[in-house]
Amino acid sequence: MDSAEFRRRGKEMVDFVADYLEGIEGRQVYPDVEPGYLRPLIPTTAPEEPDMFEDIISDVEKIIMPGVTHWHSPFFFAYFPSANSYPALLADILCGAIGCIGFSWAASPACTELETVMMDWLGKMLKLPEAFLAGQVGEGGGVIQGSASEATLVALLAARTKVTRRLQAASPGLTQGAIMEKLVAYSSDQVVATLGTTSCCSFDNLLEVGPICNKEDMWLHIDAAYAGSSFICPEFRHLLNGVEFADSFNFNPHKWLLVNFDCSAMWVKKRTDLIGAFKLDPLYLKHNHQDSGTLHWQLPLGRRFRSLKMWFVFRMYGVKGLQAYIRKHVRLAHEFERLVQQDPRFEICTEVTLGLVCFRLKGSNRLNEELLERINSAKKIHLVPCHLRDKFVLRFAICARTVESAHVQLAWKHVAQLATSLLATPRD
């Protein structure tokens, strides 16, 4: 494929993508396939000679699409949102074409520098304390990780390195094993200090936890993977109060801030803590500006030019556009909450703070499991459950960029009808 053919096929692909996203509401949100469906549909080995592009793109519709769970359907209310916006798609095309691997400043200065500035932009949108920003000369700073899991692991490794050094300095004779036995990590059953848990979007109280961590000289990492995006709205910013006690903070713009996966934003108060945990300096990575950039802030050596996505999205939406987007989702969640509240057969299980509604039929777990089973078998909408203490609960998460009141109303009507037919079924 030469560049002339790429121009033609690329434009066809842009139309294919636009068609897909325009028409996604008409597709069944959850697929009909069974495990193993795909293998018999394609050859057992790669072709020796090139296939035609026409055949490949037609196979996308024939073979791939029947097995896709359509995360961007306005009838998808499962898990949490996964961001998908046109500006991010455009930026990602550019990112692929530049195709630099930003493992050091020299490997592509723009990649490192735009990331640092975008993380400052985003930090300011969240009103993070100044200490977390890189600014011109700050000690803190942000870095894009692939996922909140990676950010948590990075924080854990940085904390371990810091404490290990402290212990070794205090008692030089300690063996590695003895040090390991002294290290303690505290977490709840929803992991580290969390703002907006996956199960029910609950919030740890940072104003209680934070001062204790500081007093005991413990590393405090805060994970706000989903909820973090909402903190760009002044009315939700109070949920982040106490972040000033943290050593590191992380949330995923790839969830709710319209920056396509992957883009997990992590800030630290002391860049040197991260660098200390990862330092590795083969000669082929050395250059004249060794201390510039974000080398060794992460597990993989390679990094895509992910900040382009942030730059395009922040500029094409503007802060007001992003705030409006968050507010629309929260408004739709409250709309669903009110619909549930008006039906005496149902109960709301936790306070609705952002875009997630946890609800259930008043009755047994078995009853609610059956309701969810009927919902997901009908495949008009898609939900996933959670356990809250001993209760089996249904999660209704506002997810798609294009979801509107009409979809929420339809979804509720559908759930209520399935509940009616379920409750009319003779029970054991």
Added chain:
Amino acid sequence: MDSAEFRRRGKEMVDFVADYLEGIEGRQVYPDVEPGYLRPLIPTTAPEEPDMFEDIISDVEKIIMPGVTHWHSPFFFAYFPSANSYPALLADILCGAIGCIGFSWAASPACTELETVMMDWLGKMLKLPEAFLAGQVGEGGGVIQGSASEATLVALLAARTKVTRRLQAASPGLTQGAIMEKLVAYSSDQVVATLGTTSCCSFDNLLEVGPICNKEDMWLHIDAAYAGSSFICPEFRHLLNGVEFADSFNFNPHKWLLVNFDCSAMWVKKRTDLIGAFKLDPLYLKHNHQDSGTLHWQLPLGRRFRSLKMWFVFRMYGVKGLQAYIRKHVRLAHEFERLVQQDPRFEICTEVTLGLVCFRLKGSNRLNEELLERINSAKKIHLVPCHLRDKFVLRFAICARTVESAHVQLAWKHVAQLATSLLATPRD
């Protein structure tokens, strides 16, 4: 931005990308900027109101491009190649649009299933032992990781879990710390068992290492990050002999197999070893086909639909096209090798096996450091160095998809001229 505007802007972006890649040879391969160049060029905060797309795309040329190291310039001979092909760019547009997060089979069955089958296709291209393939019912299988570093860490965690369980079964009273002190990982100064080291593309002897690991019941992980792609050619396949002794094997199609970053291919002989190291089952990830797919084979929970890139690339090049691509690079490396050999001032430092030539001026390290400094300051080509034992060595890696004999000839003429002027300079 609505879908109509995306159609227009997306096509403009496709042309922008095609223009960039067509004209990349005319751009200076390494940028002129100094650290901190970018921050003063853009606002200190995100805009409140949306910017115009025209302004953003014009800023790409004004602000980003001057700071880009052009990895896909045919005058880029640094590090190792980073893959960039039109079919992969097309697939990545589709991947972004589908935007599913494939953390379980149910989260998007096609994402998991295509990955499993593509890893079998690729494994067969490499003639990996059957034990590493998933097939219909095999115990092995492949998974796409983000980078070789992640694959190594995953292998290490799997190995640790396996040995820890064995030790605990043998001596139930052992504390965690005592177990930690018993665990040993062996590596050389180039890390784990490696086929094609970064410094000089040297190869560990698997036929020696492998049987010892098997006899001692040690986990053997093999990293062939760069060299692995070449094993699709029968004439290079012997370099992989001994892989049958390994527990896990990894290489990066995103280096040399035209699949854009990130795509690191990892296989294991026993899938259950990986699953055991990562198991975590919140209710929201449970579904009716829990054992299908690649959940828990990696560090991050989320995964992009990366196998689409493999599918597009394998089909649009065909195995023969991919082999021809590898062979072209190896041929160009030998062409450069011969040029070096014909100049008595220079020496070749290691055997040229694939696409990397390690060479230096006969003389001091200081002299070679100065030569490299002059090469990289002139910015006509870009190289990085390595240390081989005590010697400072220049690495000439065939990298770009579009590099041809003419570029290699020009590069050599340039190096030879710089050497001439360097050697004419009075020395201290």
